[in-house]
Amino acid sequence: MQTHVVPVGFDYDRLIAPLVRDQRDVDRVILLEGAVGSEANVEYSRRLARKLEKDFRNLLGAETERVVVSDVYDYDAAFEEAYDLINAELDRGSEVWVNVSAMPRPVSFAFATAAHSVTVERQADRDRIHTYYTAPEKYLETELAEELRAAKNLLADALAGEVDGDRIDARLDGIDDLLEEFDERGTTIGAKRLGESHVVELPVAPFSNVKPFEEVILFKLGEDGEFESVSELAEALARELNEEYTDSFRSKVIYNVDRLGPGGKGYIERDERGKSHRTRLSRIGELWVRAHADGPHP
Secondary structure (H helix, E strand, O other): OEEEEEEEOOEOHHHHHHHHHOOOOOOEEEEEEEOOOOHHHHHHHHHHHHHHHHHHHHHHOOEEEEEEEOOOOOHHHHHHHHHHHHHHHHHOOOEEEEEOOOOOHHHHHHHHHHHHHHHHHOHHHHHHEEEEEOOOOEEHHHHHHHHHHHHHHHHHHHHOOOOOHHHHHHHHHHHHHHHHHHHHHEOEEOOOOEOOEOOEEOOOOOOOOOOHHHHHHHHHHHHHOOEOOHHHHHHHHHHHHOOOOOHHHHHHHHHHHHHHOOOOOOOEEEEEEOOEEEEEEOHHHHHHHHHHOOOOOO
16 A cells, blocks of 8 residues: 655645656555645645545545645644654555655655654664655746736836737736646646656665764675675675675674664665575665765775
């Protein structure tokens, strides 16, 4: 079961388009609606939520639920709601995907932090919790501003008696087209493809420091990439460190790889292949190596 938690703001495309384009499985969607702001803002967000509810069902066959966030600027309340919601979805057996692309920042940050917290508390479920972002192909605000400037110039010329009917018709057509696009798709258009996907997953950082020998392992994986087994990694480390490759050294590597793996700090991914485990850096592991590459190596 794949559950997507989607805070709804003033965007349409980047809340659903990446899932359609990447052909992702979506079984259940929880749409979060903000209830604070001007009456026009609230109604606009609700209208987009209704459209998303219908399209998630029709395009992806997903069960949908709409939940009202009473105050989109109350970070503490949003965090509590997110924490309970994510835990509840995990308890029902779902893999949870939290979209932080839209809605006011307090809600998006609260849900991202809550997902992070649940991941740390439920290490066994680490691989079932994801936070992601989608970039738009175009922001409509700049085009709205350009249209407003053009209308301002038109009105100024009209006051001076320097406007003909063709200019008025052109401006009206441009405004109609832009408003239609805004009403249909919100403040952004499209979902930008970044690499091989339209989704950028935000990795969760562990809350514990990396120990010296763990650093050696991470840098080795960063330099050489994937190893077919932990034993192969241990042999490579022994050569690099001028250590004798013994059962004791191999056990030391296995122990530290386990600490760095999915059930520990999450810097390493391991795929079981028969009796061996293919070993490589996770996304957060790659980021750690990249961030520490210019510092002193152990």
